[in-house]
Amino acid sequence: MRALLTKVEQDSRLDRAGDRLQKVVLGTLRPRRLRDLLHGVTLGHPLHPAMVQVPVGAWISAAVLDLMPGQRRPATVLVGLGTASALPAAIAGLNDWAALARDQRRVGLVHAAANTVGMTLYAGSLAARLSGRHGMGRALGFLGLSTVSLGAYIGGHLAYKQGAQVNQSISELHRMTDGWHSLADMATLPQRTLITREVDDDISVILYRHGDEVTVMLERCPHQSGPLGEGEVQEIDGHACVVCPWHGSAFRLNGGEVVQGPSGNDQQILPTRIQNGVLQTRLP
Ligand code: FES
Numbered sequence: 013m014r015a016l017l018t019k020v021e022q023d024s025r026l027d028r029a030g031d032r033l034q035k036v037v038l039g040t041l042r043p044r045r046l047r048d049l050l051h052g053v054t055l056g057h058p059l060h061p062a063m064v065q066v067p068v069g070a071w072i073s074a075a076v077l078d079l080m081p082g083q084r085r086p087a088t089v090l091v092g093l094g095t096a097s098a099l100p101a102a103i104a105g106l107n108d109w110a111a112l113a114r115d116q117r118r119v120g121l122v123h124a125a126a127n128t129v130g131m132t133l134y135a136g137s138l139a140a141r142l143s144g145r146h147g148m149g150r151a152l153g154f155l156g157l158s159t160v161s162l163g164a165y166i167g168g169h170l171a172y173k174q175g176a177q178v179n180q181s182i183s184e185l186h187r188m189t190d191g192w193h194s195l196a197d198m199a200t201l202p203q204r205t206l207i208t209r210e211v212d213d214d215i216s217v218i219l220y221r222h223g224d225e226v227t228v229m230l231e232r233c234p235h236q237s238g239p240l241g242e243g244e245v246q247e248i249d250g251h252a253c254v255v256c257p258w259h260g261s262a263f264r265l266n267g268g269e270v271v272q273g274p275s276g277n278d279q280q281i282l283p284t285r286i287q288n289g290v291l292q293t294r295l296p
Pocket of ligand 1: 236237261273
């Protein structure tokens with residue numbers, strides 16, 4: 013299975029269908045606020061993995077009830093709940109998928125295809141149960157559960173092996189040594205300008221001074237590792253934010269909260285102090 017998914021990552025034949033679907037998703041989910049909501053910007057965490065708990069929980073519970081006598085009605089209700097809640101979860105997933113790298117989109121396409129087949133089987137299961145064909149409904153339900161389980165496995169590969177929608181920058185903290193690190197002389201630090209500095213020689217951070225306050229933030233974008241130091245500072249909802257040059261995620265400079273996707277994760281701010289006129293930072 014691992015070897016097969018590695019082949020899928022590299023299979024450019026999937027790109028034609030993927031590129032078409034990406035255009036449809038981007039053309040359909042146009043309002044930025046809707047896209048941000050689906051990315052999980054308001055939560056500070058990706059929304060799709062949280063949303064899939066509802067259909068998966070309902071479908072697994074229905075499968076357990078299907079194995080018990082006299083539970084047709086609650087099993088039918090749970091299959092209906094799972095099928096209805098799968099659609100918004102799928103839309104959130106497609107929204108995340110459209111902003112992934114190409115190799116991730118290939119695997120994401122197969123993940124989406126498996127789950128679409130699973131959802132179709134569950135829709136058939138629901139229709140069969142509602143028309144009194146409970147044996148057929150159960151059979152389609154078990155087939156659906158097998159298919160969405162395969163989809164979940166592929167989704168696990170996408171998230172944990174390929175790093176889709178996980179925080180790409182936080183591992184920088186694990187490489188940073190303890191103690192305070194000097195970054196810049198306050199006397200020479202310009203106002204309202206993004207400056208890039210390195211900690212421990214290879215961990216990039218950005219500095220942004222506003223009056224006597226200085227923000228120090230990891231430079232690597234949590235979405236796909238874009239260079240925030242090459243981004244722009246924009247005022248969004250009354251707050252100065254750094255906007256990633258790659259896909260437009262924006263993070264508040266006075267707290268690191270994500271205010272604009274596709275990142276669903278906040279950015280890490282580092283503590284600061286001034287020692288003898290020198291700005292220093294350390295691990296949080
Ligand atoms: S890398 Fe995608 S928004 Fe920054």
